Amino acid sequence: MNKPLVGAFLAALLLGAGVAPAVAAEPAGSTSEISAEAAPQTKYIAPDAVPAAKAVTFAGTVALSNCSGSVVRSPDAAPTDPALVLSNGHCMESGFPGPGEVVVDQPSSRTFTLLNASGSGVGTLKASKIAYGTMTDTDLSLYELTSTYQQIEDSYGIQALELETAHPTAGTAITVASGYWKRTYSCDIDGFVHQLKEGRWTWKDSVRYTPECQTIGGTSGSPVIDDATGKVVAVNNTGNESGQECTDNNPCEVDENGEVTVREGINYAQQTYNMVPCIGAGSTIDLTREGCALPKP
Secondary structure, three states: OOOOOOOHHHHHHHOOOOOOOOOOOOOOOOEEOOOOOOOOOOOOOOOHOOOOOOOOOOOOOOOOOOOOEEEEOOOOOOOOOEEEEEEOOHHOOOOOOOOOOOOEEEEEEEEEEEOOOOOEEEEEEEEEEEEEEEEEOOOEEEEEEEEEEHHHHHOOOOOEEEEEEOOOOOEEEEEEEOOOEEEEEEEEEEEEEEEEOOEEEEEEEEEEEEOOOOOOOOOOEEEEEEOOOOOEEEEEEEEEEOOOOEHHHEEEEEOOOOEEOOOOOOOOEEEOOOHHHOOHHHHOOOOOOOOOOOOOO
């Protein structure tokens, strides 16, 4: 995983693995400052059909104590609904959930630093609970906040990032925006992985980046944003660090026939469109809603 940044002793207790240093050297690969340039198109689209590309900024992203995240909303969210923060399941303060474990409505008082477009912290948001969290089939956590979307916008002038409702497509230009590091990573969606296995965990239909997105520890939970729409299509979660096969911090790809592929230095994310049907009125996570396929307790 793009490991959460915790003390070396605690990390050793959790996984017996090293962690990124608190102050990291400039990572290899392509990182970028915020750019207002439109993302290149991956195929020809008639000029009158080209959507206006939105500059990807840090507005709406958050920094956790050990990871990254973002304030997100479904397309049907009301301004008066409690806001939701999206991150990884492996970033939860309760620790890594085991295979098959699903956390629902667990009280939490966790805090998040809200960032503006330039990456400056403008305020502190507080959770009331972990509305949902798992590392089974996917790697995500959703925190319900004590503030509504409207209260956040009124106080800080920042709107939540909208969740895309459709499966992303290969070739899409994306930006991984890390609130922890205040750094962006730009690349394309290279493809999708039938099963991604790492240690004890298995994730399905994962997003594989092209090599330019060299994410590091602390980028876990970052929103993966479609450059053309500004919508969240995935949540950054892992990468193969040293070429090992299916071990902690070295996920492997398994296709429909069971063939295993290892891609050293390649990083991955978990899609988020499948979360949207599970979010009901008032930001309630309802796993019985039609179309909701997230793992259940």
